[in-house]
Amino acid sequence: MNKLGLIISREYLTKVKNKSFIFTTLLTPLGFLVFFVVIGVIFSYEGSKTYRIAILDKSEMNFELPQSTKKFAFIKSTNTLDSLKAQYLRDELDGILVLPKFAGVDVKAYTIYYYADKPMDIEVESNLENFLEDGVRDYKMKSLSLQKEQLDKLKTEISIDPEPVSATEKDRSAYTSKIATFIGGAMGYVIFFIIFLYGASVMRSVADEKVNRVVEIIISSAKPIDLMLGKVIGVGLVGLTQILIWVILIPIIYIIGMSISGINVQQLQEASQTMSQHQTVNGEELVNVIREISTMNWWKIAGLFVFYFVGGYFIYASMFAAIGAAAGDDINDTQSLTIFVTIPILLAMYVMFQAIRLPDSSLAIFASMFPLFSPIVMPALLAFDPPWWQILTSLMLLFLFSYFMIWFAGRIYRAGILMYGKKASIKEIGRWIWKG
């Protein structure tokens, strides 16, 4: 085995056999599971309390009492407000709704008073508003002698279906851009996290070797660039291993966990929908989404994703390696230098969000070419089907730049790992780069 191979395999094996790696790899999906179960429990929590609410109707619109539910018990009252307040204080009521006189059908705003010493929670408030709105609407309909069917006829669902002009373009559905945005954002995120997590791991590993002084023995037997590359590749492989395990493990644990806890995905969705008051996804819509996802060219997206991951990882991990090498004996020294990595990578993240919003903008096209941004931005844009020439140019620039970056970081690395003691200044680092 050549030296690079030896270094890679050492880096990989020691990291993978490390207890903390095994723990995080296995416990993270479990953590996710616990998270989902807890979220499910929280959202399916209804609360056992029934709100007893007295309604004092002075509106003169013959308001129809809403049906009592598990959560609400409505009592129509003819008592005075004072006697109701007394009841409230005796804890026989949880709230008193007072409907003042309703002026007529032309009224656009109508204030109803709610008497209670405790503030209303959001859910109670929105539920009550819904009840009351319905009541007022019914009254208005009756006064205007409108039929419910007539009103329903006024409603029309509008959807815009994009159709291609050229025959070579494929037909897309109205969901394409939404799904593309979602998938693109997710891909950008994943690359961002991988680069950041494992890049930082490379940095720690380099700084560790320097602090341990083992580096001097290694580079008396192997070239510094081999050591740096070995580290970058080794840690990258560790990352891929971890992701692979998660990709397999998370769905399994998820399914097992869901069947154990008796919570199913639908329940979760319903829970989150009542929360955000979105419309429920109806069957037809779901089918469309699935059809849309299945028509995407996943081979292309997944393949290119890997290329961008590799390129981006090499660029940022070698920057991290150089920083690790420039650090002094205190690993915390690296913090002030990591700014050179965090700024471009965070910028890339923000540009990515903008780019998926406006995938045809010049910002998006520039960012998908610029090698410090492209590993995060381009995968996010892939779902929007950019032309091949853009992809190829961007990939070429990416790999040219990562080659340059490895060389550049190698210069810093080579000089940095032998400078013990204090952290290097920017000036010194500059000298290492120019003079070697």
Next chain:
Amino acid sequence: MSYLLELRQVVKEYNSLKAVDHVSFSVPESSIVGLLGPNGAGKTSLIRIITGITQADSGNVLLHNQDIYKIKDPSIGYMPEERGLYKKMKVGEQLIFLTRLKGLSKQDAERNVVFWMKKFQIESWWNKKVNELSKGMSQKVQFIATVCHQPKLIILDEPFSGLDPINTNLIKQEIQRLKNEGASILFSTHRMEQVEEMCEHIVLINKGKIVLNGEVNEVRDRFKENLFEVKTESGIPDSIHELFEVIPESENHFYIRLKANQQNNDILSWLLSKEVKIKSFNELLPTFNEIFIKTVNESSHE
């Protein structure tokens, strides 16, 4: 004599400061050479050039008459002054890794590691992580890491610093044994008694330049001041001052420095002729400590 390592006019500059300034010396086959010098003299820079960690700006470093940078896996074992091992790696794995990194096959590396661990009676540590070892234990592991690939040239930077007396002895014995088996050892040190005890050659550098270079006995001869220590049972006649330069210590104890044309026997025969009872008579040779300080001071004042 055939040389294992030869340096010819080696120069290395850092920020226009000459860390190594036209250094030339040789390490013979099967020898122990001491590389001496005050702190910051350029010892570590020089060692890093020989080990190929950094390259010389100019000059040649030859191993077996071949440019050392052109040899794949030159047969060198190096123990840096700043010791270091992977803390979380097991001893056995670590030694095999470091040995294979020197170009040995997996089988050879394994065989050598087992051999050395048995020799130092530390086979039971095979599966221990380095951070579980005591300092003395990890020093042994460090030494094995240096010699496990059977290098022809072994470079030790301050090998005894931080070693307990038992390990110091062990390493001294091993250095002697490795030398007898044909390896050459170049080691840097501050401790002059070790130079006297172990080295056959010394190279003294100061401010990046060689200020003294030669065989230990020859160097000592070069620095001797023809000073003799005499102890007697009775006093000596004052007439001695007419013949010799005498530095009295006490009535029965004094030093005599020979003048240019005098021999040591001249002192003895004069004393015998005066029937002085001699208790002891010996030449005072300079210690390496003195030689070191003298040479460094002289070269610093140049």
